[in-house]
Amino acid sequence: MIENLDDWETWHARPPRLPLLIRIALLHYQFLTIHPFRDGNGRVGRMLIQLLLEEERALSAPLLYVSAYFAANRTEYYDRLQNVREKGEIQEWLQFFLTAVHVQAEDGLARALHLLELREKYRADLSGVRSRAPEVVDMLFENPVVTAAQVQLQLNVSNQGALNLLRSLERRHWLSTLGSFGRGGTKFWYAPQVLQLFDDESRPAPEESE
Incomplete structure (x- = not known):
């Protein structure tokens, strides 16, 4: 297992040849396949998605919550991972992962816009208050x-x-x-x-x- 983790870290540290999201999808899958801990591998693996995005400065703040999509599509999430191991369906996993990123990016944008609207409403309501x-x-x-x-x-x-x-x-x-x-x-x-x-x-x- 230690050797597998070393290989994982070596691959992660190499100069990138693949688009960032593809690399993160593969690193996430590989980490879960290595399964280095007795418990909590899924949580750590999903946290790594956020950390890898921030490491590459793809996000200025941790606003992309991909785990929410995985939770909402829990059965498909595990099926896609398992099918990579058993059937080699890597393309299907990558498509699922990229869909998760897209959906959650749209969700994050919508939430941010609603927050801005609510803040402006509050400010407008207080405009005449000293x-x-x-x-x-x-x-x-x-x-x-x-x-x-x-x-x-x-x-x-x-x-x-x-x-x-x-x-x-x-x-x-x-x-x-x-x-x-x-x-x-x-x-x-x-x-x-x-x-x-x-x-x-x-x-x-x-x-x-x-």
């Missing part, structure tokens, strides 16, 4: 879960000022209380409409051991 609430809105699109302490630090306001801003957005139903956690009982708020854009059927189901 408040620093728009700055909190911008924070929510960087991280949809916030605390008063984070707002206080980011905006350089008092704790009460941060709470007032959060509560003003809560009254607009842009924020909801998540609960209090930790030793100090830190209260967290989250932006449900922002999170909803990521919470649909394209998200993967909990993964089983592989």
Whole structure:
């Protein structure tokens, strides 16, 4: 197995002769075939897709979630991998992989556009308000879960000022209380409409051991 992993790494390090996505599809398949770990090979193999894309600077941020397509087409995903091993159907696997990339790229673009539209709607609704609430809105699109302490630090306001801003957005139903956690009982708020854009059927189901 160590020898196989060495060969995998050597092939990965060679000057590329194939298009990037084809190389990643082959590396993903080869890694799963080597099956170096007792558990979690599938998760690691899918994580490698993201890491390889970022290594080659094909993505400026981890926004392409190919695993969601694999999860939504779980049976076909495993069948395609198995058919490469048993029947040599490498072209069919490559087509499946490239379809996954295409579908998830379109999905990521659509989500990004919806996020931009939602942010602009929030900003427009606050255009006549003399408040620093728009700055909190911008924070929510960087991280949809916030605390008063984070707002206080980011905006350089008092704790009460941060709470007032959060509560003003809560009254607009842009924020909801998540609960209090930790030793100090830190209260967290989250932006449900922002999170909803990521919470649909394209998200993967909990993964089983592989």
